[in-house]
Amino acid sequence: MMLAQFLPEQASEFAPQIDFLYLLLVALTAFFTLGIKAVIIYFIVKYRQGKKADRSNPQHHHTKLELTWTILPTLMLVPIFWWNAELFINMYEPLDVSKARNSLEIYVVGKQWMWHLQHPTGQRENNELHIPVGRPIKLTMIAQDVLHSFYVPAFRVKKDVVPGRYTTQWFVPTKVGKYHLFCAEYCGTKHSEMGGYVYVMEPEDYEKWLEDARWGMGNFRSAETMEAAGKRLFTELKCVDCHGEKATQRVPLDGIYGTERLLSDGRRVVADDEYLRRSILDPGAMKVAGHEPIMPPYAGRVLEQEILELITYIKSLSAKPEPVGKPAAEASEARGTE
Amino acid sequence: MSTETQEHDPLLAHQFEDVEQQTDSYVLGMWVFLVTEVLFFGGMILAFILYRNMYFPAFAEAHQKLDWRLGGVNTIVLLTSSFTMAMAVWASQKRDYGKQLMFLTITVLCALAFLVIKYFEYSAKFEHHLVPGTNFHFDGQNQNGVQLFFGLYFALTGLHGFHVLVGVLVIGVLMFRVWKLRKQEQDYVPTELVGLYWHFVDIVWIFLYPMLYLLGGVHI
């Protein structure tokens, strides 16, 4: 019970693991702090000026002792580093791919001073996030203006939300409830008001919420999935003129997601969300070898959430046909030898 | 006080015991100062390396907007000034103040020539709207990268140019001093220190020239 007051609620798979490490470090800190302070007080009492004490043969150095208190703490730090590293990697680049595959992907746009969140099925929320319990959640996040940081203490997760670049984080909520959502990176006047709540729900409640949210927000676009919205934008922004199926001299986007692309400057880049985003905004910087540099930069012409919708659509073009790995690799191979 | 019991050398400042200690201190101080300068430029060079990698096509395109011939002339000018500066230090050590003044004059003239050429380069960039900011204009796909290149170009060459300007002033003061004291025996250390600084300014340009003018390839 005492402990509970010093720890926030544990509502994700990470929480108990991080708390274990935290408490281990607390124990270590307490041991050294109290131990050394006890020794200091003991010395002060024993060797205080005027007190009778054995002060013969005072030593000034002792190499073995020095080595002991150098090497022992070093050794102690090795397992601590190890446990931490494992957790850290799992949080940002999960080694367990199966979990990552089956995750629910939520898109986060941070702006002064609110969080804008979108579910793949199209539902949008501001400063509130509804998620089902027990399912891995992947957040793909970007900021529209300055740095922000998406922080949910009960999940023990935090990652900066950076303008110009996607950052991701991943967690599995384990406990139904309502938890604080904070912005942890200073972002200006209303930094402390940039937050809200995360609601972890039973899966069936979540399904019900999705249904309500779809029709209940009074926003017809909520009825659209992200993919559909992306497809609509694809036409509205004239992407179809060159990338659409009917385009003359078509540059197809089918199947490119996740493949390696050879750029005109000789670099190889995996076509991930980040790559697609940059290709839309600043095509010159991401020019693929063998293509004419005719695509106009879209920087300043699309909103961050629209880019996310476009990316979802482009991804869907890759999800349909055959197993992704093989032909894609061959395709990039072919481009490489061009 | 112990200093007064020693014979008082007019070239020796009160805090030092002897001229050797004084000379060593000044030279070491200058080297340590130059280390800070290395890191001062180093921060920007790091930014240049990273952005060049991120926006390689844009940087290659932007390189072409610079005139490698003007940059080359400036390199030769600065190398020459570095050489005459080294000679000035030599003359100073030989206590040949006439030669020293001559070499310093050439050095200053080279420095001024460098600044004049730089001025022409800058004004061409202003004319072509290649100065980052609201007036920046560049046709083509790579606006962001090109603007970054010119941002770094102006920051790097601007700071370097500032160092050249400071060099001109310092050498000017040194020349005045040497001329004023030409009848007396002088300490060569001030000249050596100015020389170290000036060679450092030259080294910065030795890196800036290929980085900014050449790495996109040049066409004769």
Added chain:
Amino acid sequence: MHGHISSPATFIKTFIILLILMAVTVLVATKDLGWLNTPIAMAIAICKTAFVVLFFMGLKYSSRLSQVWAGVGLLFFIILIGLTIPDYLTRHDLPGWSE
């Protein structure tokens, strides 16, 4: 040690070498050597710097202390670059997600 006076001949030789290197770096830049252009240009710049530092600045004859400090400057510049660049090289490396 200090007090060493280099002869003008050394300076003239150094100056000529620097001019030659300058010509070489321009010549190399006219040829497209692919990825080799950058390392060659930088290697030449480092050579030129070495000549300026060792002879014009007389580091070759300076005290050990000045030599150490010059080395420290170089070392920390390398640390600055060497620990920042790996971050950029590994930024897009997101194995779990890119599948």
Added chain:
Amino acid sequence: MSAVAEPKTEKNYLNVDYSIKSWLTTLDHKRIGILYLVAITIFFMVGGFMALLIRTELATPQGDLLSSDQYNRAFTMHGVVLIFFFLLPSTPAVLGNFLLPIMIGARDVAFPKLNLASWYAFMIGGTLGVISLVLGGIDTGWTFYAPYSSNFSNTPVVWAIAGAFVAGFGNIATAVNFIVTIHKMRAPGLTWFRLPLFVWAQYATAVIGVLGTPVIAITIFLVAFERLTGMGIFDPARGGDPILMQHLFWFYSHPAVYIMILPAMGVTSEMIAAASQKRVFGYEFVAFSSLAIAIIGFLVWGHHLFVSGQSVFAGLVFSVLTFIVAIPSAIKTFNWVATMYKGNLQMNTPMFWAVAFLGLFLIGGLTGLFLSSLATDIHLHDTYFVVAHFHYIMVGGAIIGFIGGLHFWWPKITGRMYPESWGKAGAIMVFTGFSLTFLPQFVLGQLGMPRRYHTYPEEFQILHVLSTGGAYLLGFAMTTIIVYLAWSAKYGKPAPPNPWKAKGLEWETPSPPPTENFTYKVVVTEPAYNYHKDSGGHH
């Protein structure tokens, strides 16, 4: 003035000339140290006032005292003023300037004019900082993170940056001066391993100053440049990378923490040796750990970027390196404690401060492990845990070390003793007030309270109220100390040359020292802290 008969004939650095002009044009390192002391005390009071404003606001969850903009400016100016204009110059520029030449038996630093120029650079920088304050204060946080600082903030950011930039060159000049002084100006016989540990710490500090400061100078220069011209070096909207700004910023600003703490560690070594009447245990280990901290300290900056979007691989590398830098601090701590073993402990005021330093620095250092650990850092990053951690280092370590050193050398600096019982009471009050302010903040951080928040959820209020109460006690204690020290500089009991029976060259010259520091030629024939062989001194 006291009526106690002081030999009027004895000239010292204080009574050679009383005119203001003689102070403002002085080349005497001791007087320059005093100039710094006066200047940074003023900045300390400004920054401390900001701290009390912040804490008062945070006593309630609502933002009722300050508006959110005012609050943001208050905490930014608190950080900018205290870091750039108080902590960075504190121990090096005040105690270092005053003591370093005396401790190595020199008449002055190597470049006295440069030394005075450093002070003027500092004052110009400080003035620019004050101008930014008068213009309304800036709201970027002391870290100046782009793109907020470069493109979004509507406050006079460029003034504050110019201030930090110019003051930075003052720091560089001081550092160059100290490095050359330590290398070249040591008295005959004073080999490196006979140097007091305070000098080693100053050397390590100066190395950091020389290598790091130019990088932050160029970084904030680029931020200002971007603000003024609209070019986008760190602005993602124009293709720049804001994380590069953080890399460059922390390349200096992490080692800068060691600029603050290393000299305080040096002070602690001196105080513990003198109070224990013993040679510092493991002298070589303590000396080398200063250098190790200075050098390894440059390899760890990325731990500020674990959650900022830096790559996972870089995070792993920086975490390992950060764990390594913890070791030399641990070595120092163990050696200080071992120094007390079989000592003859005088429990005087400096020792009170040294013990306070040890107690708080231990916690500060060990809580650093929570933040260098990758996983726990994710949760604690940018929360009050971090705020508490670095205040333990900067206040519990650096400022307490500085104030302790000020007491220890006060007799030497002013020629007068401070009131002993007030000194002890001051140490106890600072320790209590500080702990009350910042211990609750560790808990707040672990509970998830983010930093730089103007308003907060109600469940955090109890801990915030405790913290605010502690801050008032701390403020009262600091005020008391400033008052009694200032009082004693004029009315205190005259001090003997060596009130602590300490070893070290500074204790062999009169208090206050004469302008030339020594009236005889200094030759050193014995190791540092030679408490056990009663040799005839240094004549």
